[in-house]
Amino acid sequence: MTATERPPATAPAPAPAGEEKANAFVGLSRVMLLGFLRDxxxxxxxLALPLMFLLLFGVISKGGGTSHVKVAEVGQVKVLDDALAHAEGALDALEITKDLNEADALAxxxxxxxDGLVMEGPDGTLVLRFSQADQVKSSTVQGIVxxxxxxxxxxxxxxPAKYTLDSSKVEDDxxxxxxxxxxxLLAYAVAMGAVYGASFTLVTWRKKRVLRRLRLAPISAGTIVGARVLVSVLVALAQTGLFLIVAQADYFGLELTGNWWLVLPLVVCxxxxxxxxxxxxxxxxxxEESANGMNQLIILPMSFLGGAFIPLDFAPSWLQxxxxxxxxxxxxxxxxxxxSQGGGLAEALPAMGILLGFTAVLSAVAWRFFNWDDA
Amino acid sequence: MSEAITADGIRKRYGDVQAVDGVSLSVATGEFYGLLGPNGAGKTTTLEILEGIREADEGRVELLGLSPWPRNPKLLPRIGVQFQASAFFNKLTARETIRTFASFYGIGPRAADAMLERVGLTESANVLTDKMSGGQAQRLSIACALVHDPELVFLDEPTTGLDPQARRNLWDLLRDINAEGRTVVLTTHYLDEAEVLCDRVSVMDHGKVLKTGAPAALVREIDDTVRVRIESGLLTVDRARELLTAAGAEHTNLEDDGVTLALSTAEPGPVLAVLAEQNALRGLEVRGATLEDVFLQLTGREYRA
Incomplete structure (x- = not known):
């Protein structure tokens, strides 16, 4: 915002006492919201960075989902043709190209x-040449062949086959x-917003002596804290809304289940x-610099260890x-x-309790170290 | 006249440093009062104790008949405190800033805008506070201290960093504030400012009040000598002494630093007559004592806080 050219205002008439009222809670909330929106x-x-992460990770993980293995059949390979003829479906993962000579296919x-070439060798051997470049695909092709x-x-x-393997994925399809x-990523975004919102408000206001000024105004600590909570919660809910809108786009295709709204009280807690x-x-x-360092030192490890970027389902138990x-x-x-998995109050309520417990303990710690002044 | 502030024997110690060492003072209602002292004299701590930001280790303070410590919500709306550093919120314009401060006292936007007008910032109302000039920021901080119409106002070095024109404009504003019947407590870097504005000043050093009184009375009290200066080279020191003694003109501290020949005297008339006779008046300067001299005499150091 810049200074705008304004005609000199005519002197406003002194406001008659009691005509207008203002509220400190509203005033403070407005200050914090504007401070957020203008920075x-x-x-x-x-907002932007976590959303970019969502788009980026979303696109990457979508691309990685195709596990087709492309194989060239050089000449006639009887084993392959028989298998294809009898057991369609089982070989869905294979995409077979014919009409290539050995040299071209190898190239x-x-x-x-x-991902590989298959041809018949002498004496009933089946020759498979594959590249180790993509380890997943190389082992897939070896396994299939x-x-x-x-x-x-x-x-x-x-x-008759003595043992047959009946395998199916653990995850729901x-x-x-x-x-x-x-x-x-939403949790990461909310953590960034709330941690920084609270810590920078404290540090900047203390440094600029605004805290001292507030202390000399007839407003309670509850008003200040309440305004900060309101603004942080509004920011977090805005983040949640944005994330849900983007994730539900056709491209990503998140489908919400019945009790999805429980995410709102979860985000608030x-x-x-x-x-x-x-x-x-x-x-x-x-x-601000040291607050920034401390915040990153907490948020980044917490995000990785808490499973914000990588699901922890397969992490070792000590990490869990x-x-x-x-x-x-x-x-x-x-x-x-x-x-998205049909969870309800049984999943949400205990977590909310634990989150509020964290809040109580850490607020008490903060109170212990709190200072109005840096002197 | 009733007292707006009374402080009795206040002391404050930080570790090994006795920052305030038994300060007693009183400020009458409607008075313009100055607290002077070099850095480290204890005036900031004294002020903070008076304002109720810090608790004194010892002693008693009353503001408008109430104790400022512990924080007293009944007292707070009746006092206004202006801060040295620009204690504003981030990313707000001047108008948003004063409206926010007004809201803390339940005062609406129209009254807040009127205060902005009062300090001459209406045209800068939409400027972000961190883009304002030093003078504008100082005026805004004064407006923020006055927006709730307090009876007692603390101003902490309100003209620091301003150019002479801006300083004089601000003096007019400060005089008006006082003329409306408000009690004003001022600390300042500038003794001329205190001399011009204050009804009474207290000079502090080493945590103690050394002297209190009207600036003119303090100046008169130190002595009645004036300092006479002329350009160097018109007369030698020896010749000057000879002539002055011959004419019976009393003088002390006759010296020549290569630029100026200077002397002190209680009776400038005969001295000036001798100099005029010798046609040695080029660059003449005759100056009475100022608060600076009072300060120098009381604290033994120049007032460069």
């Missing part, structure tokens, strides 16, 4: 255009990366917990134990459950 850096880190494998050979051998021996990305972290760092730090000590987990896990 491009804050807007970027609390393509080396370049990575193809190996099973073809096993199957063919077994068929040739005319014996509908689980998409967006289902864990949304709560994880988590905001309080994160704010209390910010109150601690804001009480300890003397400058650490994540249980961090408030972020108690937003991510229940939020994932209520948003």
């Amino acid at each position: 491009k850096g804050t807007l970027f880190f609390t 393509k494998v080396k370049k990575g255009d193809l 190996n099973s073809l050979v096993q199957g063919a051998n077994q068929a040739a021996s005319n014996a 509908s689980t998409k990366p967006i289902q864990y990305l949304t709560p994880g 988590a905001t309080l917990a994160f704010m209390s972290i910010g109150l601690v760092t804001g009480s300890l730090a003397k400058t 134990d650490i994540s249980r000590a961090l408030p972020l987990r108690y937003l991510i896990v229940p939020a994932k459950s209520v948003l």
